[in-house]
Amino acid sequence: MGLPEKIKKIEDDLLKTQVNKKTEHHVGLLRAKLARLKSEQEEQQSRRSGSSVGYDVKKSGDATVVLIGLPSVGKSTLLNRLTNAKSKVASYKFTTLEVVPGMMEYNGARIQVLDLPGIIKGASSGRGLGKRVLAVARSADLVLFIVDVFQPEARGLLERELRTTGIRVDQEPPNVVIEPTSGGGITVTKLTRMTRMTEELVKEILRVYDVNSARVMVREDIDDERLVDVLLGNRVYAPSLTVMNKIDLVNTGFTTELSKKLKYKFVPISAEGNVNVEALKEEIYKRLDFVRIYMRRRTGETDFEEPMIVKNGSTVLQICDKVHRGMKEDFRYALVWGKSVRFGGQRVGIAHKLMDQDVLTIVTK
Ligand SMILES: Nc1nc2c(ncn2[C@@H]2O[C@H](COP(=O)(O)OP(=O)(O)O)[C@@H](O)[C@H]2O)c(=O)[nH]1
Numbered sequence: 001m002g003l004p005e006k007i008k009k010i011e012d013d014l015l016k017t018q019v020n021k022k023t024e025h026h027v028g029l030l031r032a033k034l035a036r037l038k039s040e041q042e043e044q045q046s047r048r049s050g051s052s053v054g055y056d057v058k059k060s061g062d063a064t065v066v067l068i069g070l071p072s073v074g075k076s077t078l079l080n081r082l083t084n085a086k087s088k089v090a091s092y093k094f095t096t097l098e099v100v101p102g103m104m105e106y107n108g109a110r111i112q113v114l115d116l117p118g119i120i121k122g123a124s125s126g127r128g129l130g131k132r133v134l135a136v137a138r139s140a141d142l143v144l145f146i147v148d149v150f151q152p153e154a155r156g157l158l159e160r161e162l163r164t165t166g167i168r169v170d171q172e173p174p175n176v177v178i179e180p181t182s183g184g185g186i187t188v189t190k191l192t193r194m195t196r197m198t199e200e201l202v203k204e205i206l207r208v209y210d211v212n213s214a215r216v217m218v219r220e221d222i223d224d225e226r227l228v229d230v231l232l233g234n235r236v237y238a239p240s241l242t243v244m245n246k247i248d249l250v251n252t253g254f255t256t257e258l259s260k261k262l263k264y265k266f267v268p269i270s271a272e273g274n275v276n277v278e279a280l281k282e283e284i285y286k287r288l289d290f291v292r293i294y295m296r297r298r299t300g301e302t303d304f305e306e307p308m309i310v311k312n313g314s315t316v317l318q319i320c321d322k323v324h325r326g327m328k329e330d331f332r333y334a335l336v337w338g339k340s341v342r343f344g345g346q347r348v349g350i351a352h353k354l355m356d357q358d359v360l361t362i363v364t365k
């Protein structure tokens, strides 16, 4: 049996099986097998096509945001509003045939925004340009879902297409560690209560992935899908923000109703009418969770004009890497003024965690 037949067989089996307490184990195992076969198929396909899937888009700026939406929801119009780019806007579908990058400047941060061709249902399984488009989204620090005010239900479809491509939005990576060992079978250490799967299922799924001997540390109430995510190891995790576009076509009552009805939060805008776009920029900036670090030269002046922009939680090391690649080798110590230290001018090491608006001097050899 080839891969497609094997996949089909499991899919049929899954469709036939009702999910309940009794079949839980069986279903979990089938899903894990299916995920493995699909990832093998994926690999085969990309090997056959000779190149890795995806457009070549160079990441630049302090962060990358991708616009994800159905055709004609206003992605290109929004890109032009947010950035210096000139993306073609048209009233017919599929106008954006390639990835168009733009740069958005906000609060001193340079944020790369990518306009992708519209996603359609089934994109992740290779319909249209889908797969290549979705591969670009893997580089996102933030996913911006764009929905049309008359098609708000598309949000679910978009998220599912990303899921199928291995992109998890608004999820933390699973808190599970798998340490392969040279023998002794699989031992599971539960550091929390497990309600979604049994220890036995954990072991069986590991064996599906040819892990026969390992120490597994479970620190969250994991389910079979998230365990598979750990085993496949190629998932990416990004926060998201949803934009409701074309609100100029409805009255405010309509939008209020939507926000009550829908399960997700959104930022209402009109890209064409330039309504609420500034507020959206601020939301994007906030969601990216940046901190600004002001560099102070050893001579004493501080550059308050162009801060270094890094992710919240970054250390002095990330700043060194941003200044230039070899800097960490020559690092001796740093001096910090601001919220992350107890007193101004405190001496810290390279692993020191910085906070917003800290002033930093790096002393090298
Ligand atoms: N009424 C209204 N039309 C919009 C808005 N934004 C975009 N459009 C129109 O929607 C159509 C598709 O826009 P486009 O940016 O090409 O969508 P894309 O396919 O998602 O890139 C164009 O005719 C735009 O002028 C908006 O905020 N309000």
Ligand SMILES: [Mg+2]
Pocket: 075, 076, 077, 088, 089, 095, 096
């Ligand atoms: Mg477009």
